[in-house]
Amino acid sequence: MKRLSKHLSLFLSLVIGIMCIVSLSGFATAESSMDEALIHDGVTVSEPFIDPDLVGTTLEETQQPGEITPFNAYGERHVYAGTYTTYKTVYVQPLGQPKYGFKGGDGTEITFFQYGGNSHKFTVTIDYKTVTLTAETGKMSGSGIGYTTTVPYKSGYYKFEFIKEYKIITKKYDIYKYNEYLYSVYVHDAGYALSHRWVRV
Secondary structure, three states: OHHHHHHHHHHHHHHHHHHHHOOOHHHHEEEEEEEEOOOOEEEEEEEEEEOOOOOOOEEOOOOOOOOOOOOOOEEEEEEEEEEEEEEEEEEOEEOOOOOOOOOOOOOEEEEEEEEEOOOOEEEEEEOOEEEEEEEEOEEEEEOOOOOOEOOOOOOEEEEEEEEEEEEEEEEEEEEEEOEEEEEEEEEEEEEEEEEEEEEEO
């Protein structure tokens, strides 16, 4: 019985994954609702998941207008189920800095790009679930164009860090096929305010 249940679960995951590829593509290109004052970091769609509270339910036709999309080519309807706003401060060190940092004391100006570099993973709690997102570390700029700052005048060696104060707006959508519950997804729209700090090595 356990073996059958495991195979059934894997089969269901495969079917849902195939059906989601096209069905969810529109979420990633949705218009951002992020504050204009923040730097938009893009829209990402979570992996489909089964909400146990909705298994076996059907779509009630009493939903408010505008909350349900029309049937798509796959017989699916996306039902908006709520919005969650989360805040997180993330610190990242841009690539290209000297191994032992920059020498302080002479007021040297250094320029960095906030984009590119490595992907730094961070976690937030959304709707009682742990969600992993990524922030770009950035990198040093050789052109003098970008985010320019001055190495501290105090003695010692320092490394530069971007401070990205994230605001993450998450919307949950429940997907129904011919009015029967199929799966759910989260759509994360992230933006951040940018500042920096120097960390003594």
